[in-house]
Amino acid sequence: MSLSLFLLLLSLCNIAAVSAVSPPFRPVFYSDTCPSAELTVRHVINRAMAREPRSVASVMRLQFHDCFVNGCDASLLLDDTPNMLGEKLALSNINSLRSYEVIDEAKDALEQICPGIVSCADIIVMAARDAVVLSGGPYWEVKLGRKDSLTASQEDSDNIMPSPRANATSLISLFQKFNLSIKDLVALSGSHSIGKARCFSIVFRLYNQSGTGRPDPALDPKFRVKLDKLCPLGGDGNVTGDLDATPEVFDNQYFKDLVRGRGFLNSDQDLFTDAKTREYVRVFSGNQSEFFKAFVDGMIRMGDLDSGRPGEIRRNCRLVNSRPVEILLED
Ligand code: HEM
Ligand SMILES: *[C@@H]1O[C@H](CO)[C@@H](O)[C@H](O)[C@H]1NC(C)=O
Ligand SMILES: *[C@@H]1O[C@H](CO)[C@@H](O)[C@H](O)[C@H]1NC(C)=O
Numbered sequence: 245m246s247l248s249l250f251l252l253l254l255s256l257c258n259i260a261a262v263s264a265v266s267p268p269f270r271p272v273f274y275s276d277t278c279p280s281a282e283l284t285v286r287h288v289i290n291r292a293m294a295r296e297p298r299s300v301a302s303v304m305r306l307q308f309h310d311c312f313v314n315g316c317d318a319s320l321l322l323d324d325t326p327n328m329l330g331e332k333l334a335l336s337n338i339n340s341l342r343s344y345e346v347i348d349e350a351k352d353a354l355e356q357i358c359p360g361i362v363s364c365a366d367i368i369v370m371a372a373r374d375a376v377v378l379s380g381g382p383y384w385e386v387k388l389g390r391k392d393s394l395t396a397s398q399e400d401s402d403n404i405m406p407s408p409r410a411n412a413t414s415l416i417s418l419f420q421k422f423n424l425s426i427k428d429l430v431a432l433s434g435s436h437s438i439g440k441a442r443c444f445s446i447v448f449r450l451y452n453q454s455g456t457g458r459p460d461p462a463l464d465p466k467f468r469v470k471l472d473k474l475c476p477l478g479g480d481g482n483v484t485g486d487l488d489a490t491p492e493v494f495d496n497q498y499f500k501d502l503v504r505g506r507g508f509l510n511s512d513q514d515l516f517t518d519a520k521t522r523e524y525v526r527v528f529s530g531n532q533s534e535f536f537k538a539f540v541d542g543m544i545r546m547g548d549l550d551s552g553r554p555g556e557i558r559r560n561c562r563l564v565n566s567r568p569v570e571i572l573l574e575d
């Protein structure tokens with residue numbers, strides 16, 4: 245089969261083909277082939293956190309941006325090539341996703357102890373779980389056995405990933421496309437309990453919400469004064485602010501902030517403005533165990549997203565393994 249026909253076939257599999265039912269991902273996948281896989285990833289995430297606390301939030305975010313675009317297949321990690329525009333420079337990712345080097349470090353460590361065994365896609369999922377645990381959040385058993393994609397699509401990422409301007413209505417329908425419920429949406433948004441975002445992502449709501457020339461009325465006025473100082477009109481869009489009041493601790497502070505009009509992103513605050521999502525915000529703000537339970541359910545469901553496309557175990561998370569196309573097709 246020619247390369248162009250192969251690529252054509254790949255492009256015919258659109259996002260509708262993503263399914264959460266096919267893969268039998270399971271917890272013990274590497275227990276024979278690489279028993280210390282999870283421990284190895286945990287050590288790397290631990291070291292990353294000691295170096296820079298934010299990096300674990302950045303790593304956790306990778307699961308969302310990977311799994312929503314053609315399944316959890318580490319497509320996100322592929323660098324651009326002359327023949328392929330990957331996802332790293334997609335609208336939601338450029339100048340924003342970070343800490344790819346932490347995944348590289350975990351991959352290097354795993355290639356030392358069990359070469360060719362652990363997929364980059366599984367590393368992302370393990371690392372995201374560890375990031376949550378090491379930040380004070382819940383532990384859960386991750387399902388493993390994913391393959392790494394042979395390609396990536398900047399266009400698919402551009403078409404799928406939500407903007408910080410998104411409202412709850414559009415987020416509900418996006419999540420619905422992946423069989424994720426309204427409760428999943430609100431719980432998974434609670435990942436913004438850790439990490440930071442850029443002024444670029446909020447200046448519109450500070451100065452010109454929905455083209456009104458006015459700030460977002462849902463913003464607590466005191467909080468708005470603080471954000472105006474951090475992000476003056478015409479200022480540096482790369483300056484960052486905390487996504488909640490305790491950005492290094494995975495807790496339900498994010499939801500308490502939303503109730504008080506102190507959500508950082510429009511997509512955050514609108515979860516409290518909109519009656520369809522407000523009750524979940526209230527429940528999670530009042531009961532951290534309810535949040536943790538729903539968050540774990542959501543992460544597992546999101547981690548089940550699979551494109552059903554052929555895959556491989558990459559040796560380097562940034563590059564597809566080099567071998568003839570004909571062999572790839574026999575997988
Ligand atoms: C519900 C829709 C979501 C929207 C619209 C959204 C949007 C964003 C935006 C705009 C940023 C900051 C980007 C920047 O300014 O550079 C961000 C950061 C972040 N997002 Fe989301 N996000 C969503 C859901 C999620 C989910 C489901 C997860 C993970 C499970 C997640 C994890 C994170 C984390 C941890 C950060 C901070 C990253 C860092 O500090 O580097 N987000 N998100
Ligand atoms: C959602 O569930 C339906 C019905 O069970 C299934 O046909 C579809 O493939 C699922 N979609 C995703 C993205 O998992
Ligand atoms: C939500 O956003 C969508 C897409 O931008 C827009 O068409 C819709 O009017 C908005 N809905 C509400 C309730 O603001």
Ligand SMILES: *[C@@H]1O[C@H](CO)[C@@H](O)[C@H](O)[C@H]1NC(C)=O
Pocket residue numbers: 452454455456457
């Ligand atoms: C606010 O946004 C609207 C619509 O996008 C635009 O026409 C207007 O010029 C903007 N106003 C300012 C002050 O930037």
Ligand SMILES: *[C@@H]1O[C@H](CO)[C@@H](O)[C@H](O)[C@H]1NC(C)=O
Pocket residue numbers: 339444480481482
């Ligand atoms: C942020 O920094 C990057 C890299 O230095 C630059 O290309 C980009 O334009 C900046 N973005 C904003 C919103 O200022």
Ligand SMILES: *[C@@H]1O[C@H](CO)[C@@H](O)[C@H](O)[C@H]1NC(C)=O
Pocket residue numbers: 531532533534537
């Ligand atoms: C919080 O939720 C947990 C788990 O669902 C439940 O067992 C507990 O009773 C709730 N606590 C309160 C104070 O409602």
